[in-house]
Amino acid sequence: MSTAKPLAIEARGLRKSYDDNTVLDGIDLSVPEGAVFALLGPNGAGKTTTVAILSTLIGANAGEARIGGHHLDHETDEVRSLIGVTGQFAAIDKLLTGRENLHLMGRLHHLPKTEIHERAQRLLEQFDLVEAAKRSPETYSGGMRRRLDLAMSLMGDPRVIFLDEPTTGLDPRSRRTMWTIIRELVAGGVTIFLTTQYLEEADQLADRIAVLDGGRIIAEGTAEELKRLIPGGHISVRLKRVDQLEPAARELEATSTDPDQLTIQVPGDGTVDSLRSVIERLDRAGIEVDDLSVHTPDLDDVFLALTGRPENPTSQKESLR
């Protein structure tokens, strides 16, 4: 490779298994400095395990990795001083207040006292936590807790930030807030390694996306490249009469027809124009429509396209610590 930028994260052949459950089966990663990298995968794919290995929390059974050029096993302290980790589960001290949590981090980073107080105040303001700063995180909403968690990771001014499912379980508004925060971090030049179950999130935030399944990376590329693998979005039209199924399918050049459900699938995105055109053409042909729904590609489609099987999150139990 002749990329000019040095690599912030570099992993070769990472393996991890618990007893005879192989969680990671040879993972290679390279993330350039200043990039946002998303590891996309369903529940139980091994995302948290990957983050735990790269953030020095657990050891891999095989393979090696470097963060900022420092070897994970041989230069652990150098690695640790470069990274900030916001795990899937809140890593905060519930018996301290929000501000005390930040101060604790500052002290552990051996910062001078004034610096600690300034940084904590700045982060509280930036993350809209000033009001909550003197309360225990136990009283926080999910979004606030996530923001405090991230703020704690930032106290040490990390160069590489790990975010394990930063928006899972958040309401749409908190998710947007988190996205904005992540974009601001990127603007500051740090490297971000995030995991997510949502293609949309990876699409919104990441320069490069790797899809993790069965302990392997089954696809990697930009959001555009991944989406090209997917059949794309479609509009699903349910009709009222079974005898109109055939003419409707012909009129709209349907990709599939389902007589049982009285439904046809039409290629198209969810824009108003494409919807209007579908409705107008059906009107002109005198075909009655019962229902119309728009389907945008999601992780399910990526999975279907890549593995030929739908992902099945209900069969995987979330691991608890």
Place this chain on the structure above:
Amino acid sequence: MSTMSYALTDSMTMLRRQIRHMGRYASLTLMVIGIPVVFLLLFVYVFGGTLGDGLGGITGGRAAYLAYVVPGVLMMAVAGSAQGTSLKVAMDMDEGIIDRFRTMAISRVSVLTGHVLASMIQILLAITVVLGIAAAIGYRTGAGVADWFGLLGVFLLISFAITWLTVAAGITAKSPETASNTPMPLMLLPFMGSGFVPTESMPTAMQWFAEYQPFTPWIEVTRGLLDGTGAAGSDIALAVSWAGAIALFGYLVARAEFDRRGA
């Protein structure tokens, strides 16, 4: 900064964290200090009259028993903190923030030394309160300035040992419930020594046990220093050896278990 001074700074930071926790766990803190006081009052006012007569001194009675029992109650204050420490450590290990600590460039053992130091402070507090109340109900020591320094050393040593042991118990425990139960036997040890009655009054098997358990030399040294009669060299050697061995054992187990839980 060297690794050594980081270990020190980080331990102080973790101690601060634990002291904050103490405030939030106020009832647990109060219990640790309150229980030995209750035992002091119970033993002196309920059993003291009878037990004091049985001591075979010239005066006998409650006053004599008060003078006899104080070292034993002080050991209870040390042992009694064990349950609280073990419970707190076990609960702390379940906290998400421990994983955060593991990914930071800090001295790892500081997470544990923070607990140890906080617990030692709590024990010294309990000891001070017990001595204060004992004095208020008529206890008089013969200890001189040198004896008090000796006592401080002894208390630091004993609490250091017991605390490392209970930190190990807390880390090893499968759940907070087991964590608070494991140190229970520790609470009984002062009774099975020379803490509350002279060992000569016990059956032979108990006497033998009392002679070879750590609390007996600890109590004897404490008693000697409090009375101002000084402590026997052999008792001091035994007291220090026990404390050293227990502290080392607790430290090694706690460290190993803390590292193991991370992997």
